[in-house]
């Protein structure tokens with residue numbers, strides 16, 4: 001037997017139960033990972049609480065929980081090459097990460113080798129946020145010399161977007177609440193409060209203009225960027241719903257290439273960027289971790305360990 005988080009009905013964190021389940025095995029073309037840590041994303045509890053979204057992702061009840069993970073390969077199925085028992089790995093497997101054993105298909109899930117020098121706690125946060133950050137910056141065509149406005153800059157995706165934009169040679173202005181300003185400054189961003197008047201505040205901070213923008217929280221930043229004269233094709237969004245404003249570019253992790261994620265992990269290993277961990281919880285306190293994530297004021301990532 002091994003443990004897995006399972007839910008039988010849709011709802012809040014209270015539906016998540018840590019249960020003893022039969023030990024799963026890697027079938028042909030699959031790899032079994034002994035999970036050591038998983039990072040939370042808003043999508044995890046959105047899938048748990050919104051049946052209509054879960055249906056879009058093919059999730060049926062009872063379901064497992066969690067996507068991002070890191071750990072060690074402890075079984076490989078027939079036909080697997082490139083992964084062996086004992087390899088440290090990380091990646092993303094929708095609805096399967098919160099378990100002692102996650103069975104992963106490298107042809108459809110994300111599965112990469114963990115670079116030396118990165119802990120499981122950090123590697124286990126990288127898949128969704130890393131792929132998404134990469135897609136966000138590519139869609140906004142961020143490059144050296146840009147002044148980039150990032151909405152929701154201190155969140156799990158934002159901390160990577162900010163640092164990768166800085167690494168690319170851009171100036172970054174990031175939205176946050178005032179209590180988050182020092183945190184954002186440490187990442188290299190110039191902080192600005194979100195909320196009414198954003199456009200004017202950013203205009204005062206960047207009199208020579210803003211050249212690109214990424215909205216990681218609703219549509220406020222995308223709308224401010226349009227008002228500041230940023231061309232719609234240089235504004236990317238990941239959280240605007242089906243109708244982003246003014247022709248801006250909706251994107252997401254699904255648009256990134258697997259090698260983009262590997263490059264981000266290498267940048268972490270090289271110390272070029274960091275992954276701030278807001279809080280770490282043991283798996284038997286998963287519900288608290290989910291509650292904290294769902295408040296939407298985390299600075300960086302929330303991690304759960306097994």
Ligand SMILES: NC(=O)c1ccc[n+]([C@@H]2O[C@H](COP(=O)([O-])OP(=O)(O)OC[C@H]3O[C@@H](n4cnc5c(N)ncnc54)[C@H](OP(=O)(O)O)[C@@H]3O)[C@@H](O)[C@H]2O)c1
Nearest residue numbers: 042152154155156157176177180194217239252253296297
């Ligand atoms: N399309 C995709 O592939 C994809 C992938 C990943 C995520 N997403 C979506 O992208 C969004 C961001 O994900 P995440 O993991 O970065 O979320 P997160 O970690 O929960 O974001 C938390 C951050 O949001 C900030 N925030 C709170 N209220 C805000 C507001 N009104 N305006 C601007 N920022 C605000 C907070 O800053 P303060 O603490 O300073 O308030 C906090 O730092 C979510 O909606 C998620 O579902 C989409």
